Amino acid sequence: MPTRSWIPVPADSPFPVSNLPYGIVTIPDGRGPRMAVAIGDHVVDVAALSAIGLFDGVADEPLETFGAPVLNPLLSCGRATWTATRDRLLQLLTDESYRAKVEPTLLLRSEATSLLPFEVADYVDFYSSEQHANNVSQIFRPESPQLPENWKHLPIGYHGRSGTVVVSGTPIRRPSGQRKPRGADQPTFGPSERLDIEAEVGFVVGVPSPLGSQVPAASFRDHVFGVVLVNDWSARDIQAWEYVPLGPFLGKSFATSVSPWVVPLDALEMARVPLPSQAPPVMAYLKDSDPWCLDLSLEVRLNGTVVSRPPFATQYWSPGQQLAHLTVNGAALRTGDLYASGTVSGPHQDQFGSLLELSWGASKPFLLETGQERTFLLDGDTVSISGWAPGSDGTRIGFGRVDGTIVASDD
Amino acid sequence: MPTRSWIPVPADSPFPVSNLPYGIVTIPDGRGPRMAVAIGDHVVDVAALSAIGLFDGVADEPLETFGAPVLNPLLSCGRATWTATRDRLLQLLTDESYRAKVEPTLLLRSEATSLLPFEVADYVDFYSSEQHANNVSQIFRPESPQLPENWKHLPIGYHGRSGTVVVSGTPIRRPSGQRKPRGADQPTFGPSERLDIEAEVGFVVGVPSPLGSQVPAASFRDHVFGVVLVNDWSARDIQAWEYVPLGPFLGKSFATSVSPWVVPLDALEMARVPLPSQAPPVMAYLKDSDPWCLDLSLEVRLNGTVVSRPPFATQYWSPGQQLAHLTVNGAALRTGDLYASGTVSGPHQDQFGSLLELSWGASKPFLLETGQERTFLLDGDTVSISGWAPGSDGTRIGFGRVDGTIVASDD
Numbered sequence: 001m002p003t004r005s006w007i008p009v010p011a012d013s014p015f016p017v018s019n020l021p022y023g024i025v026t027i028p029d030g031r032g033p034r035m036a037v038a039i040g041d042h043v044v045d046v047a048a049l050s051a052i053g054l055f056d057g058v059a060d061e062p063l064e065t066f067g068a069p070v071l072n073p074l075l076s077c078g079r080a081t082w083t084a085t086r087d088r089l090l091q092l093l094t095d096e097s098y099r100a101k102v103e104p105t106l107l108l109r110s111e112a113t114s115l116l117p118f119e120v121a122d123y124v125d126f127y128s129s130e131q132h133a134n135n136v137s138q139i140f141r142p143e144s145p146q147l148p149e150n151w152k153h154l155p156i157g158y159h160g161r162s163g164t165v166v167v168s169g170t171p172i173r174r175p176s177g178q179r180k181p182r183g184a185d186q187p188t189f190g191p192s193e194r195l196d197i198e199a200e201v202g203f204v205v206g207v208p209s210p211l212g213s214q215v216p217a218a219s220f221r222d223h224v225f226g227v228v229l230v231n232d233w234s235a236r237d238i239q240a241w242e243y244v245p246l247g248p249f250l251g252k253s254f255a256t257s258v259s260p261w262v263v264p265l266d267a268l269e270m271a272r273v274p275l276p277s278q279a280p281p282v283m284a285y286l287k288d289s290d291p292w293c294l295d296l297s298l299e300v301r302l303n304g305t306v307v308s309r310p311p312f313a314t315q316y317w318s319p320g321q322q323l324a325h326l327t328v329n330g331a332a333l334r335t336g337d338l339y340a341s342g343t344v345s346g347p348h349q350d351q352f353g354s355l356l357e358l359s360w361g362a363s364k365p366f367l368l369e370t371g372q373e374r375t376f377l378l379d380g381d382t383v384s385i386s387g388w389a390p391g392s393d394g395t396r397i398g399f400g401r402v403d404g405t406i407v408a409s410d411d
Numbered sequence: 412m413p414t415r416s417w418i419p420v421p422a423d424s425p426f427p428v429s430n431l432p433y434g435i436v437t438i439p440d441g442r443g444p445r446m447a448v449a450i451g452d453h454v455v456d457v458a459a460l461s462a463i464g465l466f467d468g469v470a471d472e473p474l475e476t477f478g479a480p481v482l483n484p485l486l487s488c489g490r491a492t493w494t495a496t497r498d499r500l501l502q503l504l505t506d507e508s509y510r511a512k513v514e515p516t517l518l519l520r521s522e523a524t525s526l527l528p529f530e531v532a533d534y535v536d537f538y539s540s541e542q543h544a545n546n547v548s549q550i551f552r553p554e555s556p557q558l559p560e561n562w563k564h565l566p567i568g569y570h571g572r573s574g575t576v577v578v579s580g581t582p583i584r585r586p587s588g589q590r591k592p593r594g595a596d597q598p599t600f601g602p603s604e605r606l607d608i609e610a611e612v613g614f615v616v617g618v619p620s621p622l623g624s625q626v627p628a629a630s631f632r633d634h635v636f637g638v639v640l641v642n643d644w645s646a647r648d649i650q651a652w653e654y655v656p657l658g659p660f661l662g663k664s665f666a667t668s669v670s671p672w673v674v675p676l677d678a679l680e681m682a683r684v685p686l687p688s689q690a691p692p693v694m695a696y697l698k699d700s701d702p703w704c705l706d707l708s709l710e711v712r713l714n715g716t717v718v719s720r721p722p723f724a725t726q727y728w729s730p731g732q733q734l735a736h737l738t739v740n741g742a743a744l745r746t747g748d749l750y751a752s753g754t755v756s757g758p759h760q761d762q763f764g765s766l767l768e769l770s771w772g773a774s775k776p777f778l779l780e781t782g783q784e785r786t787f788l789l790d791g792d793t794v795s796i797s798g799w800a801p802g803s804d805g806t807r808i809g810f811g812r813v814d815g816t817i818v819a820s821d822d
Contacts, residue, residue, distance in 0.1 A: 175740035247658020329586035
């Protein structure tokens with residue numbers, strides 16, 4: 001693969017030419033939302049390139065595919081078109097002979113406004129970090145900490161609210177709701193007092209599957225287009241009171257933030273790592289002989305202070321296993337389905353992916369560089385999650401960031 | 412309101428002119444999916460009426476609204492347009508002077524094929540029948556049957572899979588998955604052996620709400636367009652093994668069937684009944700001074716035998732309270748959101764809305780008219796849920812039916 005673009009890329013950029021993540025941006029000229037690819041400090045206006053015929057032959061309907069205001073039409077095209085699109089982009093961005101045509105479509109990333117890159121169909125959140133699940137058990141049930149009985153037999157998951165998946169930068173209003181503090185007789189109402197984050201990795205489904213069919217783990221690459229970072233904001237007090245017996249609902253559904261750039265699987269071949277050993281052995285439908293476990297290092301900042309570096313490679317369940325489980329009952333996939341890993345927590349205290357764990361249930365406040373203490377989030381706090389994975393030729397594949405700032409409740 | 416249409420309507424029809432439910436159909440001439448309204452044994456091709464200008468002035472963009480292949484554009488218009496649309500339809504169908512223009516757009520309902528009437532945004536399922544919740548507690552925890560502690564403080568709910576909401580008549584493939592029978596050491600894999608129904612009532616959201624805002628119960632009529640019947644198919648064995656701690660997932664996500672005709676709220680004024688008494692008193696945000704509780708009688712048939720008649724009027728939580736709860740954390744509503752009541756079970760044994768309850772956890776098989784016994788569903792079984800509510804002038808508002816036949820698993 002060509003490794004140098006005629007576009008200068010800063011050495012520490014999350015977006016070398018080996019990455020080429022896809023997004024949807026608006027640009028200052030007032031034209032509508034358009035498909036773009038990030039490279040270095042720039043974005044390439046893919047819609048404009050398509051309009052001058054540079055994607056002819058890449059997709060069956062290039063103008064509809066690359067001129068759409070969301071990634072969904074491209075997502076629905078499937079692996080062959082995804083690869084052809086990436087090959088064409090690499091050609092355009094590395095071959096000097098295209099420079100005269102492509103350069104006018106470039107603009108500084110700082111001048112583009114990123115939108116939610118795809119229309120989310122169904123959103124599923126898993127619970128696939130053993131360390132996280134263990135931490136939660138210890139925090140909430142210190143007398144008998146143990147994983148749920150089913151935890152090592154299947155990747156536990158639930159459906160979230162796809163209509164409240166928002167792009168990085170969207171302000172997060174502190175949710176109100178019912179909660180019942182320990183020892184209280186009655187529930188009370190008010191803004192959440194235990195507002196938390198969950199640092200996660202999300203997988204974006206492109207190719208649908210019919211109702212009544214199963215998608216094996218081995219078909220992961222045929223259905224999944226790429227990867228985003230996810231912050232699954234969580235109101236722990238609301239969640240704790242509501243979640244028995246039907247699971248999280250309002251404690252999660254107020255907002256889920258995603259990073260604006262969808263990193264294609266094709267950029268992540270070098271980041272693949274083996275599946276951790278799984279005992280007891282998994283059922284046949286969960287076997288994943290070619291897993292897409294990723295050496296993806298997350299970094300969580302709170303008001304600028306790095307508070308955690310969760311390692312995604314420590315997840316117990318692979319994304320292919322999650323996909324196989326999600327569809328084993330015949331549930332259909334749709335273009336734009338998003339499924340997330342669940343909170344990523346590594347074995348060390350500075351690798352936990354939630355404030356619940358970092359403050360050990362609010363019993364151990366942690367320090368920011370400003371000298372301030374935190375357990376859960378205060379109004380005005382800004383959380384920023386970034387991620388990096390090894391790329392080809394010694395490059396690093398960045399995932400950009402998923403940011404959010406807490407806005408006070410109206411209540 | 413005019414009570415007689417120039418279209419003959421059989422006396423026992425679910426679709427008198429006081430009903431006028433909306434659907435999407437295909438018709439034998441091969442034209443694409445189109446908006447239709449059911450009346451008697453006929454459907455009126457609303458798209459065709461719109462194309463000849465008969466809905467001009469009713470919506471801002473009549474052709475886009477009434478010519479769409481889903482109800483969503485109409486749903487998004489809001490209450491004023493919904494009322495104007497209904498008024499126009501009543502005029503067209505009761506005033507003989509329109510007969511010459513309208514008659515050519517009629518066709519027999521039996522010749523139309525109903526499609527899923529709206530694109531489902533998010534699907535939420537509640538758990539709002541006290542009798543059902545009590546039954547479930549007694550069946551699973553006979554030694555200490557009690558409602559969950561939160562049950563009378565908030566309408567418990569969870570998000571389902573909107574991508575597997577299907578229209579009545581869609582075959583339901585028996586789902587496979589993991590289950591762990593009581594007393595077994597290890598989970599096993601295979602087709603569900605406890606496939607069940609849940610007879611429910613669904614509410615279709617038309618008008619969206621912005622992220623970060625709350626929708627009060629009093630705004631129910633401004634946001635909710637109409638009502639459908641729902642069969643929330645459930646694999647009890649899969650659900651029982653998976654649902655701790657994050658709630659139902661694969662035990663539900665394989666399919667949820669809805670009736671093809673969305674009955675508008677305007678047709679249900681006469682069916683409104685008071686909110687049951689609620690003790691302890693509900694929090695301020697759950698007060699509903701103008702509730703849309705409905706005297707809606709469901710009927711569940713299994714292979715033709717009526718096995719239950721669940722009365723929706725016995726629900727503990729009102730649809731307005733459910734809407735207020737759903738959004739109290741600032742979760743946005745979208746056009747096409749669907750939320751369902753949860754299983755409707757009345758106080759008597761022949762009013763239970765699931766086979767789990769009708770067979771009391773498979774301990775008491777019940778008889779069909781054929782002499783066959785049932786507990787859970789067998790392959791080839793057909794379930795049909797219908798519903799009726801009182802209409803104006805002594806008419807009855809029918810909801811049509813939500814049907815489904817079980818197809819054997821491939822596993």
